[in-house]
Amino acid sequence: MPDDAPSPAQAPPVASVAPAGDSATDLASLLVQLGSEVAAPLAQALERLHEQLAQAAPGDEARSSALVALRDPLRRARDATLLAAQIGRLSSGRVVAAQEVCALRLVLQQVVESRRREAGSRGLQLRLDAVDAEALSDRALLPSLLHALLDWALWHTRSSIEISLSVGAWPAQARLRCRFALRDLDQAPNAQPPNLNGLRWMLVAHTAQAVGAQLRREDEAGVCVTQLEFPMLRRDLHLDLPASPEPVFGQDTQPFAGWQAMLVSARPEFHRQVTALMEPQGWALDRVNSIDEAFQHCLDALPQAIVVDGALAGADLQQWRTHVLAEAPGFCFIEVGPQAPAGARRAEDGLFCASGRLDADLQRLLREALAPRGEGLTFRL
DSSP, X not given: OOOOOOOOSSOOSBOOOOOSSHHHHHHHHHHHHHHHHHHHHHHHHHHHHHHHHHHSOTTOHHHHHHHHHXXXXXXXXXXXXXXXXXXXXXXXSOXXXXXXXEEHHHHHHHHHHHHHHHHHTTTOXXXXXXXXXXXXXXXXXXXXXXXXXXXXXXXXXXXXXXXXXXXXXXTTEEEEEEEEESSOTTSOTTSOOOOOOSXXXXXXXXXXXXXXXXXXXXXXXXXXXXXXXXXXXXXXXXXXXXXXXXXXOOBXXXXXXXXXXXXXXXXXXXXXXXXXXXXXXXXXXXXXXXXXXXXXXXXXXXXXXXXXXXXXXXXXXXHXXXXXXXXXXXXXXXXXXXXXXXXXXXXXXXXXXXXXXXXXXXXXXXXXXXXXXXXXXXXXX
């Protein structure tokens, strides 16, 4: 996805966002409208492209190669418009974040584990050093903020990414630091620095502002260090603070906005039915027709969720599901079928949704599977 927002070569250490006002509101509305009017045709073009690839003659390699060459530019354009829509929604003033006690280390661990394949496919590591910390944040938006930070870091890094979570005593806050190199080791020190301030960074900045986290960034000597500071409770300091503060409920947080999901089925009606349930919640959907195609699609990176048609059940599906869940325990892998398979499916074997209860149960399963283990996700529109 192109990071195409113009910016100076050196980013300011503190992120800035557009001020509130009529012009800012108009711009936010424009960005949201851009997402709805541009992303949908691009998604349709991607779907038709997949159909053409599925129908390509086995020996027509030239045509297949030409179609595959179109896929990545279309996907990048679609994802860029979805990013713009998220930024517009967050800057519109309609999103009101909750203030709840969140298990920050638990959320961070889950997000990092889900992104290790993406880093590993590029020969990179995600190194995590985290202490226990209960931050005051929004349980729906917090994973979105961490995914946005890793999206941005993985797009720009020339090294492995080091993530640390520590606790400051006064003021009581959790400090999350993300550190990576901006240039290769053999690159000249005075080389032109990359543009780090595109759409991905704008999404990090606006999401951090929405959840009330302080965001700072320093780019120096070829290294970028980004820090998020979250307010937190420290009950061991004997401060005059309530042990269980009254929660502030959020509005319009849309926890799945911009998240990636893959639908796996050879049946167009399955894609249409699941798409009608997930797209209104902000999901970015990739549709594939077979287990083999899904496997290839996930070689570089896993999406946040996979929903697969039970009509494809068999040894290949079981092997692929086992492989994915062994690599990312707790991954959101949902099979949709006419009836539950024999025996209760364990959580580590993925989830099952009866096709007759798809409307009622799919959103609930997505919420439960994507919530940090041991912590419920409050789903708010």
